[in-house]
Amino acid sequence: MPRRMLVTRTSLPPSDFVTTTISPLAPAEFPDMPEIAGVRIATAEAGIKYKNRRDLLMAVLDEGSQVAGVFTKSRCPSAPVEWCRDSLPAGVARALVVNSGNANAFTGKKGQAATDITAKAAAQAAGCDPRNVFLASTGVIGEPLDAARFSGLLGKLAVDAKTGGWMDAAKAMMTTDTFPKGSTRTITIDGQDVTINGIAKGAGMIAPDMATMLCFVFTDGPIRADLLQLCLNRTIGASFNSITVDSDTSTSDTVLVFATGAAAKRGVRTVESKGDRRLRLFQAALGDVLGDLARQVVRDGEGASKFVTIDVEGAKSARSAKKIALSIANSPLVKTAIAGEDANWGRVVMAVGKAGEPADRDRLAIWFGDTRVAVDGERDPAYDEASASNYMRNSEVAIRVDLGLGSGRSRVWTCDLTRQYIAINADYRS
Amino acid sequence: MPRRMLVTRTSLPPSDFVTTTISPLAPAEFPDMPEIAGVRIATAEAGIKYKNRRDLLMAVLDEGSQVAGVFTKSRCPSAPVEWCRDSLPAGVARALVVNSGNANAFTGKKGQAATDITAKAAAQAAGCDPRNVFLASTGVIGEPLDAARFSGLLGKLAVDAKTGGWMDAAKAMMTTDTFPKGSTRTITIDGQDVTINGIAKGAGMIAPDMATMLCFVFTDGPIRADLLQLCLNRTIGASFNSITVDSDTSTSDTVLVFATGAAAKRGVRTVESKGDRRLRLFQAALGDVLGDLARQVVRDGEGASKFVTIDVEGAKSARSAKKIALSIANSPLVKTAIAGEDANWGRVVMAVGKAGEPADRDRLAIWFGDTRVAVDGERDPAYDEASASNYMRNSEVAIRVDLGLGSGRSRVWTCDLTRQYIAINADYRS
Numbered sequence: 001m002p003r004r005m006l007v008t009r010t011s012l013p014p015s016d017f018v019t020t021t022i023s024p025l026a027p028a029e030f031p032d033m034p035e036i037a038g039v040r041i042a043t044a045e046a047g048i049k050y051k052n053r054r055d056l057l058m059a060v061l062d063e064g065s066q067v068a069g070v071f072t073k074s075r076c077p078s079a080p081v082e083w084c085r086d087s088l089p090a091g092v093a094r095a096l097v098v099n100s101g102n103a104n105a106f107t108g109k110k111g112q113a114a115t116d117i118t119a120k121a122a123a124q125a126a127g128c129d130p131r132n133v134f135l136a137s138t139g140v141i142g143e144p145l146d147a148a149r150f151s152g153l154l155g156k157l158a159v160d161a162k163t164g165g166w167m168d169a170a171k172a173m174m175t176t177d178t179f180p181k182g183s184t185r186t187i188t189i190d191g192q193d194v195t196i197n198g199i200a201k202g203a204g205m206i207a208p209d210m211a212t213m214l215c216f217v218f219t220d221g222p223i224r225a226d227l228l229q230l231c232l233n234r235t236i237g238a239s240f241n242s243i244t245v246d247s248d249t250s251t252s253d254t255v256l257v258f259a260t261g262a263a264a265k266r267g268v269r270t271v272e273s274k275g276d277r278r279l280r281l282f283q284a285a286l287g288d289v290l291g292d293l294a295r296q297v298v299r300d301g302e303g304a305s306k307f308v309t310i311d312v313e314g315a316k317s318a319r320s321a322k323k324i325a326l327s328i329a330n331s332p333l334v335k336t337a338i339a340g341e342d343a344n345w346g347r348v349v350m351a352v353g354k355a356g357e358p359a360d361r362d363r364l365a366i367w368f369g370d371t372r373v374a375v376d377g378e379r380d381p382a383y384d385e386a387s388a389s390n391y392m393r394n395s396e397v398a399i400r401v402d403l404g405l406g407s408g409r410s411r412v413w414t415c416d417l418t419r420q421y422i423a424i425n426a427d428y429r430s
Numbered sequence: 431m432p433r434r435m436l437v438t439r440t441s442l443p444p445s446d447f448v449t450t451t452i453s454p455l456a457p458a459e460f461p462d463m464p465e466i467a468g469v470r471i472a473t474a475e476a477g478i479k480y481k482n483r484r485d486l487l488m489a490v491l492d493e494g495s496q497v498a499g500v501f502t503k504s505r506c507p508s509a510p511v512e513w514c515r516d517s518l519p520a521g522v523a524r525a526l527v528v529n530s531g532n533a534n535a536f537t538g539k540k541g542q543a544a545t546d547i548t549a550k551a552a553a554q555a556a557g558c559d560p561r562n563v564f565l566a567s568t569g570v571i572g573e574p575l576d577a578a579r580f581s582g583l584l585g586k587l588a589v590d591a592k593t594g595g596w597m598d599a600a601k602a603m604m605t606t607d608t609f610p611k612g613s614t615r616t617i618t619i620d621g622q623d624v625t626i627n628g629i630a631k632g633a634g635m636i637a638p639d640m641a642t643m644l645c646f647v648f649t650d651g652p653i654r655a656d657l658l659q660l661c662l663n664r665t666i667g668a669s670f671n672s673i674t675v676d677s678d679t680s681t682s683d684t685v686l687v688f689a690t691g692a693a694a695k696r697g698v699r700t701v702e703s704k705g706d707r708r709l710r711l712f713q714a715a716l717g718d719v720l721g722d723l724a725r726q727v728v729r730d731g732e733g734a735s736k737f738v739t740i741d742v743e744g745a746k747s748a749r750s751a752k753k754i755a756l757s758i759a760n761s762p763l764v765k766t767a768i769a770g771e772d773a774n775w776g777r778v779v780m781a782v783g784k785a786g787e788p789a790d791r792d793r794l795a796i797w798f799g800d801t802r803v804a805v806d807g808e809r810d811p812a813y814d815e816a817s818a819s820n821y822m823r824n825s826e827v828a829i830r831v832d833l834g835l836g837s838g839r840s841r842v843w844t845c846d847l848t849r850q851y852i853a854i855n856a857d858y859r860s
Contacts, residue, residue: 140776
C-alpha cells in the first residue's frame with residue numbers, strides 16, 4: 001500500500017526524507033467490511049491538492065436515515081464543522097461529502113460559501129434538502145477551498161455510488177495518514193445481523209477533545225437519532241477522547257454515526273427507548289468500533305515507532321486519573337525517552353507532578369510492562385536496568401502508574417515522539 | 431567554550447549525534463559581572479556524574495543576608511526544593527550549595543537524608559545553622575544522590591571562596607545547557623551603586639510554572655526578606671513564568687534571591703517599607719535580570735534554532751491572553767513549522783482554538799514579524815507567501831495575535847522544536 005502523500009525536504013540529509021512506507025504499527029490488513037443496506041459510496045479524483053489519487057468521498061443514505069455527531073471543542077472550528085452542528089438537531093441525514101487536501105478552516109465567509117455550494121450540489125444529486133447533507137474537510141488550514149472544483153462531480157458520484165467500497169472511502173480521506181483505517185462489528189438483534197462499519201482518518205494534530213480526525217460510522221440498525229446520540233456520547237470518552245499524538249487539537253474533528261434502519265425490513269424492531277436492552281448491545285459494539293479506530297489513529301501517529309498504553313489508577317477520581325494519564329501521554333520528554341527505548345521513569349514522575357492533580361510522591365508506584373520500576377517514592381529496590389531497557393525495545397509499550405490515593409482510573413493511548421515527526425511537520429505545507 | 435556534557439547515540443546516523451557546539455542563539459559572551467560584597471563563591475569537581483568538570487557550587491553569604499524564593503509547582507518536588515521551602519520563612523541565608531548531574535528528586539527518604547548531610551556539612555563550613563543553608567540539585571531524576579561524594583569538599587570550598595567567579599558558578603550548574611547564563615544590573619540608591627547579579631541554568635523540561643531551571647540572584651542592596659519576596663513575586667510572572675521550551679515542568683525549579691545588605695556600609699539605608707520608592711527601582715532592575723536570564727534559558731532550549739517571541743493582545747483578560755500565548759508556544763505543530771521556516775499561520779489558529787479561552791475566529795488577526803498574514807477570520811488579502819517565508823529564515827521570529835475582544839495582553843518566549851531536541855532527549859540517561 002503506497003503512501004499517498006509524498007512530502008520531501010531538501011534541507012535535510014537523505015535520512016530525514018519523509019518515508020513513503022506505511023507505519024510500522026499499522027494493522028496487518030484492512031478489515032473485510034460487509035455491505036450495509038441503505039449506504040452507497042463513491043469516490044473521485046477532484047485534484048483539490050493531491051494529484052493522481054482519490055480525494056473526494058460521497059456517501060448516499062436511504063430515506064429515513066438517522067444521524068448523531070460530536071465535534072471539535074476548538075474555538076476556531078472549520079466551516080464544515082459549523083455546517084454539521086447547525087444540521088444535526090434534526091437528526092436526519094441523506095448524504096455525506098468529505099474532501100481531503102483542504103480543511104476549509106479559517107476561510108471566513110468564503111468558507112461558508114464553499115459549504116453552501118457543496119451542500120446544495122450534493123442535495124440536488126441525492127434528491128434531498130441541503131440540511132440533510134453532512135460535510136467534512138481535512139487538510140491545510142487557511143487556504144480558500146474552491147468548491148466548484150468538486151461540486152460538479154457530485155451528480156455523477158450519486159449515480160455511481162454502490163454498497164461496499166469501504167477501503168476506497170477510507171483512502172479518499174487520507175492526508176498524512178499512511179494507511180486507511182476501518183473497523184467493523186456485527187451483533188444480533190431480534191435474531192438478525194446488525195452491522196456497524198466505521199472508517200477514520202487522522203495522524204497528526206491529534207489530542208482530546210477530540211483527536212484531529214474524521215470518523216464516520218454506518219449501521220443498518222434501526223435506532224432513533226436521540227438514542228444514537230446517547231450511545232455516541234457514552235462511547236466517545238473512552239475512544240477518541242482518550243488518544244493523543246501531539247497534544248494539538250484540530251479545527252475539524254468530526255465523528256458522525258449514521259443509522260439507515262434498513263435492518264427493519266428484515267424484522268428488526270426500531271430501538272425507541274433508553275431502557276431498551278438492545279441499545280446497550282448496540283452501544284457496546286459502537287464502543288468497540290470507535291476504540292479500534294481511535295487506536296488505529298494512534299498507530300498512524302506521525303513518525304510513530306511505538307504504540308503506548310498508559311494506565312493511571314489509584315487516583316482521587318476518574319477525571320483526575322485521566323488528566324494525569326494525558327499529562328504523561330503529552331509530555332515531549334516521556335515521548336522522546338520511549339522513542340530512544342530508554343526506561344526513563346523519572347520523566348513519568350515529572351509528568352505526574354506537573355499535572356496539578358492530587359498526588360503523593362511517597363505513595364507513587366510505576367510499572368513499565370510487568371516490571372515495577374518505582375515504589376514508595378523511590379526506585380524499586382529490585383529494579384534491573386537491563387530488563388527494563390530490554391522491555392523498551394518492544395513496539396508496544398505499557399506504562400502503569402498507581403497513585404495509591406483512591407480508586408479513580410483511566411486509560412489513554414499515545415505514540416512516541418521521533419525525529420520523523422519533526423521531518424513530517426517542519427515542512428508540511430511545501 | 432566547549433560543551434560540558436557529551437551525549438552520543440549509536441543507533442542514529444552521524445548527523446544525529448548531539449553536537450558539542452553551543453546554541454546558535456547564545457549571547458555573544460558572558461557578561462562582565464562585578465563583585466558583590468558579602469558573597470563569596472567557590473566551585474569544585476565532585477564527580478557526581480560528569481568527569482573532568484566542576485559540578486559543585488558553594489556560595490558563602492555574610493551574616494545578616496536576607497533571602498526570598500519561589501519554587502516549582504510540581505506535586506512531586508525534589509528533596510532540595512522541600513528543604514528550601516522549609517527554610518525560607520526565616521528569611522535568613524548564610525550559604526548556598528548546588529550540584530549538577532543528579533536532581534535528588536524522587537529519591538524518597540534517601541533524598542531527605544542527602545539534603546540533611548549536605549546542609550550540616552555546609553553549615554559547619556560556613557559557621558551557621560543548617561537551616562540557613564539553601565540547596566539545589568539538577569540532573570537525573572530517581573537516582574539516589576550520594577552526598578558523601580561532595581559533603582567532605584565543602585569545608586575547603588568555604589575557605590577558598592572568593593568574591594567574583596560568576597562564570598565558573600554558572601558553569602558548575604550546567605547539565606544539557608550549552609552556555610553559562612549570567613546577567614547583571616547596577617542601580618543607584620542613596621547615591622551609591624547597588625548591584626544585582628544573577629546566574630541560571632536550564633535548557634529542557636522548561637515550562638511555567640516554572641521553567642525547569644535554577645536561578646540564583648545576589649545583591650548587596652539592604653532589603654528586608656519580606657520585601658525581597660514581594661519584588662520576586664512581582665517579577666517572576668513576566669520572566670521565568672513566561673517561558674516554555676517543551677511544556678514539561680521540572681521537579682526542581684528554584685529561584686532564590688539573596689541580599690547581603692553590604693551596601694549599607696557605604697551609606698545605603700535599609701529598605702524597610704512597601705511604599706519605599708527605592709523598592710520600585712530595585713524591583714525593576716530585578717525584573718530586568720530575571721527576564722534576561724529567562725530569555726537566555728530559551729536561547730539554550732534543547733535543540734533550538736529559533737528564538738520565538740509570542741504576543742497575544744485583544745484578549746478578554748491578561749490571564750486569558752497568557753493561556754492562549756502558552757498554547758501557541760507549546761504547540762508541537764507550531765514549533766516544528768517554525769523549525770521548518772514555514773509561515774504556517776493555520777497552526778497558530780489551531781493553537782488559539784484549542785486554548786479553550788474566549789476567541790472569535792472572525793475577529794482574529796495574526797502577524798509574523800511586521801507582516802499581517804491573517805485578518806477577519808481569513809488569510810490577509812495582501813498576503814505574500816514569499817515575503818512571509820523570507821521572514822521565517824530569521825533566527826529570531828515574532829508572532830503576534832490580536833483577538834479583537836478586549837484589552838488583555840501577554841508576552842511569552844519559546845524556541846522551535848527540532849530533530850536535535852529528539853536526539854538530545856531520546857537518550858539522555860545513557
